[in-house]
Amino acid sequence: MTQTNYSGKVQRVAIIANGKYQSKRVVSKLFAALRDDKDFYLSKHNPDIVISIGGDGMLLSAFHMYEKDLDRVRFVGIHTGHLGFYTDYRDFEVDKLLEDLRKDKGEKISYPVLHVKLTLQDGRIIESRALNEATIKRIEKTMVADVLINGVKFERFRGDGISVSTPTGSTAYNKSLGGAILHPTIEALQLTEISSLNNRVYRTLGSSVIIPKHEHIEIVPKRLGTYTLSVDNKTFSHKNVAKVEYSLDSKKISFVATPFHTSFWERVKDAFIGEFDS
Ligand code: NAP
Numbered sequence: 001m002t003q004t005n006y007s008g009k010v011q012r013v014a015i016i017a018n019g020k021y022q023s024k025r026v027v028s029k030l031f032a033a034l035r036d037d038k039d040f041y042l043s044k045h046n047p048d049i050v051i052s053i054g055g056d057g058m059l060l061s062a063f064h065m066y067e068k069d070l071d072r073v074r075f076v077g078i079h080t081g082h083l084g085f086y087t088d089y090r091d092f093e094v095d096k097l098l099e100d101l102r103k104d105k106g107e108k109i110s111y112p113v114l115h116v117k118l119t120l121q122d123g124r125i126i127e128s129r130a131l132n133e134a135t136i137k138r139i140e141k142t143m144v145a146d147v148l149i150n151g152v153k154f155e156r157f158r159g160d161g162i163s164v165s166t167p168t169g170s171t172a173y174n175k176s177l178g179g180a181i182l183h184p185t186i187e188a189l190q191l192t193e194i195s196s197l198n199n200r201v202y203r204t205l206g207s208s209v210i211i212p213k214h215e216h217i218e219i220v221p222k223r224l225g226t227y228t229l230s231v232d233n234k235t236f237s238h239k240n241v242a243k244v245e246y247s248l249d250s251k252k253i254s255f256v257a258t259p260f261h262t263s264f265w266e267r268v269k270d271a272f273i274g275e276f277d278s
Helices: 021-034 056-065 091-103 264-272
Strands: 011-017 040-042 049-054 074-079 108-120 125-130 133-138 143-149 152-165 188-196 209-212 217-221 226-231 234-239 241-256
Touching (some): 049 056, 108 133, 108 234, 133 143, 133 217, 152 217
Parallel strands (some): 011 040
Antiparallel strands (some): 133 226, 152 188
8 A cells, every 4th residue: 555544644444344244254254354454443442433344233333333533434325235325335335435545635525413311200311312313102002292393392192202313324124113314404393293193183284394403302101101112213111201302413423435335316216216107
């Protein structure tokens, strides 16, 4: 290798992969290429760059491994299947990734992350970050909860639960729930109902709602019981939830700005539409 990466600083690189055969092959190739490279130092501790190998689900796991380091870390995703939303490279493009990392000038592209604050009846507070979404559901019975948008008591929800997603998460569970797809550069959060009860007696808006970056959402359960709070790929059960608040986090997730970053609309088309006769 002849070219020194940006600022001449050695880049600490963490490689995170799922257990698939193709992922292991990619890991071996990256290790062999970066191990003896003076510009890179392979380490899972305090990395500057995290390379996630697998799929969007693997990138979610990598995000949670390093969510405390969002200020310094940039992510790169290699997909061992289809194109993906958080992945710029496929498993047959490892050489291209290595070439791009060697030319890297430290540029990044950043997207909003969700901040979730759960308050229990006894006053305890549990805070988390989500890259895709956070959903609250009631386990035993219909969830009854007040929905407040920026302090306005908006509606009383009855149904299975509520999802609040980020722009990049809008193509995940949110889409299955009938939510809109948001371009990831739009700084907003989206509230989407999960099977709301709507009849003569009970009424919710029904459509998803998109909330700008400085506003917040509050869900106040009206019944005691066990609730599950799912944050991306992790689910937690809580008794006696007083409220859950959602806003955009002060930190964003950053990706290495790759020269051939596939357009968001290409990804949406590739994932959900495919080719069609024109
Ligand atoms: P997972 O296997 O990690 O992910 C489930 C599927 O969602 C995978 O095909 C994954 O793509 C895809 N995915 C993840 N993030 C995405 C995004 N931002 N845009 C489009 N597709 C995305 O499953 P998990 O560990 O249980 O949960 C992870 C995520 O799954 C959650 O954050 C939630 O969004 C999603 N989920 C969806 C539904 C649904 O659509 N009904 C239900 C539950 C959860 P890859 O194959 O590339 O990994």
